[in-house]
Amino acid sequence: SQTIHQWPATLVQPVGSPLSLECTVEGTSNPNLYWYRQAAGRGLQLLFYSVGIGQISSEVPQNLSASRPQDRQFILSSKKLLLSDSGFYLCAWSGVMMNTEAFFGQGTRLTVV
């Protein structure tokens, strides 16, 4: 069966510090991968998605970047965090078929102080 791992679960970082969140998927090949953010009291916002190694689409211009160095690994990064980067970050994967569900990791709660 497929599983998705996302870590860390919680993170407190000072303004201006770098960020690296990692997500890995097991039990499937060539998944579509996603990074979402939920700010407090806000909806689910798609940040990046990837259909293959090195292929990243950015949905919202911002202080973040994403990379996919391996087929089942997706990394969210920032060189300098802003207060507004605080939120709940979710990684997800979906299959490559036309009609397919997305499955989420348990999320990382990031607080920038």
Added chain:
Amino acid sequence: QKEVEQDPGPLSVPEGAIVSLNCTYSNSAFQYFMWYRQYSRKGPELLMYTYSSGNKEDGRFTAQVDKSSKYISLFIRDSQPSDSATYLCARGGYQKVTFGTGTKLQVIP
């Protein structure tokens, strides 16, 4: 126009009530729709999916798609306090699954 739009709520109902959660979508070519449930501080979990139009029932939950009006709905019968969560609709598609922003539901005992 967003591909999938959803009223963010919050929606507050008494225990035992029938809950109706709704989304609209923009592209009539969409055929595959999903509902997710997200408890506080957790990742969303797939609740139900439907293909094309019509109803799909699973216990107390019914998912409905009306292609003529581009409307998708989730009905919860005999709502319970444990149903309190954020509910997200989504459409499946090649390369990208697209979500609504979620409706926060509170069922009051």
